[in-house]
Amino acid sequence: MFEGLKNKLRDVRSRFGASIEETLEESPVSPSPATPVADLTAQEPAPESTKDEIHPHEGVLEAASEKKPKSGFFTKVKTLVIEREFILTEKDLEDPLFELEMILLESDVALPVTDAIIAHMRTSLVGNHRKIRESPDEIVTLALKNALREVLGEGLDLPGFIRSHEKPVKILFTGVNGTGKTTSIAKVSDFLKKKGFSIVIGAGDTYRAGAIEQIRVHADRLGIRLIHHQEGADPSAVLFDAVEYARAHKVDVVLADTAGRFHNRANLMSQLEKIRRIFKPDLIFYVDEATAGNDAVVRAAEFEKTIGADGVMLTKVDMDKKGGSAISIAYTIGKPLVFLGVGQEYEDIVLFTPDLIINEILGEDA
Amino acid sequence: MLDSLSNSLKDAVKKLAGKAVVDRAAVDELVRDLQRALIQADVNVKLVMGLSQSIKKRALEEELPKGMGVRDHVLRIVYQELVSLMGPEAEVSLKPQTILMAGLQGSGKTTTTAKLCRYFQRKGLKVGAICCDNFRPGAFTQLQTLCQRINVPIYGDPKEKDALRIVKNGLTALRDVEVIIVDTAGRHALEDDLIEEIMQINAIVKPSHRWLVIDAALGQAARDQARRFHEAIGIDGVVITKMDGTAKGGGALSAVAETNSSIVFIGSGETIDDLERFEPNGFISRMLGMGDLKALVERAEDVMEGGDLDVNAMLKGKFTLKDMYKQLEALNKMGPLKQVLSMLPLGGMNVPNEVYDVTSVKMERYRIMMDSMTDDEMDDPSLLGTSRIHRIAMGSGSSVDDVRELIKYYKMMQRALKGFKGGGRFSMNRMMKQFGGGDKLV
Numbered sequence: 001m002f003e004g005l006k007n008k009l010r011d012v013r014s015r016f017g018a019s020i021e022e023t024l025e026e027s028p029v030s031p032s033p034a035t036p037v038a039d040l041t042a043q044e045p046a047p048e049s050t051k052d053e054i055h056p057h058e059g060v061l062e063a064a065s066e067k068k069p070k071s072g073f074f075t076k077v078k079t080l081v082i083e084r085e086f087i088l089t090e091k092d093l094e095d096p097l098f099e100l101e102m103i104l105l106e107s108d109v110a111l112p113v114t115d116a117i118i119a120h121m122r123t124s125l126v127g128n129h130r131k132i133r134e135s136p137d138e139i140v141t142l143a144l145k146n147a148l149r150e151v152l153g154e155g156l157d158l159p160g161f162i163r164s165h166e167k168p169v170k171i172l173f174t175g176v177n178g179t180g181k182t183t184s185i186a187k188v189s190d191f192l193k194k195k196g197f198s199i200v201i202g203a204g205d206t207y208r209a210g211a212i213e214q215i216r217v218h219a220d221r222l223g224i225r226l227i228h229h230q231e232g233a234d235p236s237a238v239l240f241d242a243v244e245y246a247r248a249h250k251v252d253v254v255l256a257d258t259a260g261r262f263h264n265r266a267n268l269m270s271q272l273e274k275i276r277r278i279f280k281p282d283l284i285f286y287v288d289e290a291t292a293g294n295d296a297v298v299r300a301a302e303f304e305k306t307i308g309a310d311g312v313m314l315t316k317v318d319m320d321k322k323g324g325s326a327i328s329i330a331y332t333i334g335k336p337l338v339f340l341g342v343g344q345e346y347e348d349i350v351l352f353t354p355d356l357i358i359n360e361i362l363g364e365d366a
Numbered sequence: 367m368l369d370s371l372s373n374s375l376k377d378a379v380k381k382l383a384g385k386a387v388v389d390r391a392a393v394d395e396l397v398r399d400l401q402r403a404l405i406q407a408d409v410n411v412k413l414v415m416g417l418s419q420s421i422k423k424r425a426l427e428e429e430l431p432k433g434m435g436v437r438d439h440v441l442r443i444v445y446q447e448l449v450s451l452m453g454p455e456a457e458v459s460l461k462p463q464t465i466l467m468a469g470l471q472g473s474g475k476t477t478t479t480a481k482l483c484r485y486f487q488r489k490g491l492k493v494g495a496i497c498c499d500n501f502r503p504g505a506f507t508q509l510q511t512l513c514q515r516i517n518v519p520i521y522g523d524p525k526e527k528d529a530l531r532i533v534k535n536g537l538t539a540l541r542d543v544e545v546i547i548v549d550t551a552g553r554h555a556l557e558d559d560l561i562e563e564i565m566q567i568n569a570i571v572k573p574s575h576r577w578l579v580i581d582a583a584l585g586q587a588a589r590d591q592a593r594r595f596h597e598a599i600g601i602d603g604v605v606i607t608k609m610d611g612t613a614k615g616g617g618a619l620s621a622v623a624e625t626n627s628s629i630v631f632i633g634s635g636e637t638i639d640d641l642e643r644f645e646p647n648g649f650i651s652r653m654l655g656m657g658d659l660k661a662l663v664e665r666a667e668d669v670m671e672g673g674d675l676d677v678n679a680m681l682k683g684k685f686t687l688k689d690m691y692k693q694l695e696a697l698n699k700m701g702p703l704k705q706v707l708s709m710l711p712l713g714g715m716n717v718p719n720e721v722y723d724v725t726s727v728k729m730e731r732y733r734i735m736m737d738s739m740t741d742d743e744m745d746d747p748s749l750l751g752t753s754r755i756h757r758i759a760m761g762s763g764s765s766v767d768d769v770r771e772l773i774k775y776y777k778m779m780q781r782a783l784k785g786f787k788g789g790g791r792f793s794m795n796r797m798m799k800q801f802g803g804g805d806k807l808v
Contacts, residue, residue: 106411108585111402177608177636178472178581183502207636210476210508217503231511262611289472293408293585295613302612319470319554320587344471344501 011103090126097122108290108324110297113151113331120147148358151327153336155353156311159195162253165282168200168246170254172239172279174272174307175287176299177260180315180341182211184287185255186218188313188339190346193222197252202242203228204235204275207259215257222346225251235259235271236278243279256281263302272307284309285338288329289316296325297332304333315341318348388426388436396440397422407653408616410589413451413623421447445650451619452646453628456603460489462544466571467605468564468595469579471552474607476505478579478633479549480512481641485631486545487516494543496536497522498529498567499551509549516638519543529563533570548573555594568599577603577630580618588617589624596625607633610640614653685780687744691736731764732772738762747776 097118104114124143162169171188173181182205189199201219203226205211212228219226227242239256246254256279261268276284286309288296303309312333314326317340330337337352381392397418404414424443430436465482467475476499483493495513497520499505506524513520521536533548540546548571553560568576578592578601595601604625606618609632622629629644736744738761743749750758750773759766 102411105405106586111406176611178474180472209511210504213507214502214504264612291470291585291587292583293617294406295583295611298612316471318556325585
C-alpha cells in the first residue's frame, strides 16, 4: 500500500535535494563575497513571496516536466546579488514544492490538506541554510516526515484499550453509504476474536435491503452471536438489546453496525445521535474508503462535528495504492487511524501504526 | 471551504465583467480558481491541467465575437471545454436490451440496478434483473427485496458459486422480459481474477450496454479504474451514484474522459425513484456551484405525471400564490427539499443548513395558511392588506407574523424566478446571474 505516494515522493525528494545542491554549488560563483550584512538582507525575499500563497498553476505541465533551465538560474544568481548564496529562498523551492503539491493532489490528498502540508514544508525549509549545508536530503526527509507524522496521528491500540476498560466495550461504526462498514465489522470481529475476546454484533443497519442478511452470514461464518431485529426496526433498540445481551453473558466487546447515511441529512444524523445516546459507545469508529477524493474531508468533518469519532477505519486500501485520503481524513478530524482494510477476506485487516506508514512511504534507508 | 471556493470563482468572473478586451491577469485568475474548483471536485489533476491550458489559450487567442462581452466569451469557452470533456449526450433507447453493470465495491451497483429496473418499468417495458453477485453476503436478498417492491422478476442463486452459470440460467429464466439488467459483484482494477470473471460474463451476456457505476466521491483513482474496466469489457456509459451527498462527481468525469463514453444516469437518493437522466448543463452547474433549473423541470414533469405545476408560466414570471401552493404540494412528492433547492435557481445562495430542517414543517404551515385565503387573494397577493392578513391568521390558527412571513417567502420565490426568465437552453445571462448576483437573494 501507499506505493504510488512512496515512489513519487522519492522523486520529489531527490528534486528537492537537487535544487538545494544547485544553490550550494552555484553560490560561490556569485561575484560579491558573503558578508554578515548580506545575510540579513537575504531574508527579505522570503516574506515578500509568501504573500503569493497560491502558485501560478497554469503552465504546470511544462513546469513539472521540464528541468529548471540552468542558465536562467545562473543569471538570476548573478543579477540578484542580494538573493545569492546558501539560503534556501522561496524561489528555489517553488518548483519542487509545486511538484509536491501536484503529487499530493494526484494521490487524493484533499486540496485544503495539501495546502496545509505545503505550507508546513515551506516554513520548515525556507531559510534553514546551515543545516542544509550539512545534508540537504536529510532535512527534506525530516520536514516531510514531520509533516506526515503531524497529520497521521499516533494510531490506537485497540486490544490494549479493550483490556483496560470496563466490559463490555461498546464500539459504534459510522460512515456514509457503501464505504464498507458491515464488512469492516466482520473483519474487526475476526481480528478481536483471534486476540481472545468474546464478541457480539448488533445489526443496527435496519434500513438497507439485505443488510441484516449480510451481517448474519458474516456472523455465522465467524461463529459470532448476532443480535438483530427485522428490517425497518429502530436501530437504537437493536443495539440496546445487543448491550443487554453482552452484559448478561459477560461478553467483552459489542460491535454496532449502522446504516450508511449522508452527513447532509439532518434527520438521519439525529437518528445517529439517538443511537449514540442509547448505545453509549466507548469508541466511535468512522469508516471511509481509501478511494474517496475531496469529499472525504467534508464528510469526515461533518461526522466528527455531529457524532464525534475516536478512530478512523480506512477501507479498500487495496483498491487505491496512493492512500492520500488517509492523510486527508486524519488531518481533518485529528483522530488516529485504527485499521486499514486491504482486501476481501476476513484477515485482510491491518492495525495501523504511524511509523509503519511513514517508514513505508519515506523508506528508512533514506 | 467549498463555499469560499465558489465565491472566489464568482469574484474572478466578476473581474472579467465590463472589460472591453481580454485581460490576461483576469483570465489567469479565473483559470486558477477554476483549476482549484475542479480539483476539489475530484476531477483528475492531469485532466484539469490540460483543460485549463486549452481554456486559457482559447480565451486569450480567440477573437472576441462581435457583441459579446469578455465575461460571456470566457464563460462560453469554459462551458464548451467542460462539455466536450463529457462526450456526446448519451441516448437511452427504450428498446429491448441487456445492460451489464460493473464497478468497484460499495459504489452502489445493486441499488442502481433496482433503480434502473424502476426507470425502464415506468417507461412501459418489461424488466428483469439477474444478480450474479454471489460473493457479498446479502447481495441477492438486497436486490430481491428492492425488486419485489416494484414487482420486477429477478434471477439469482446465492448458493451457486459459479457466477457464469447464474448468468446463463438467468438469461434463460428471463427470456420473456424486454430489458435485462445484470448486477455483478464489486471488483477493482487490481483483482485480475475478478476482472477475468467479468470478461467472461460479458462474453456470455453479450450486453447491449456495459455501464460503469462510479461513486460521486471517487477521487483520482477513477481514471485508472475506469481504464482497466474499459480495457476488459469496453465501457459505453457511466452512472454516477450518491450525488445526494456533498461530493461533486468529478471522478466520473475522469472516467468518462478515459473511456470515451458519456454519463448516462445520476443516482441521487435512497429511494428507488431517485435516478435522473444525466444533463451536462446541470452537472457543470452543480460542480461549479450554480443552480440547475433544467433538471428540476424534467424531474418535476416525471414525478408529477403532468399538469400539476405549470413550470413554463412560472418561468415567464407569472407566479402567483396558487403556483406556490402547487409547488409546495409538488415538493412533497419530489423528495428531499435540499435536493430540490439545489436545482432551483437559488443555487448560488448560501442557504444555512437549519433552513432545510425547519422548512418541511414550515411548508405545511404555509399550505394551511393559503387554505384560508380566497381565490382572488391567491391570484393577486397584492390585495393582502392588514385586515385580510388578520382574517387569514385567525382562519388558519396562526399569527399575523406567520402570514407576513409567508408573503415574504412568496416574494422571494417570485424574485428568484423572475431572474430566470428569458434565455433558451443555455443562457449566458442566466449563468451570469448565478455566478454574480445570486447572493443578494439571501
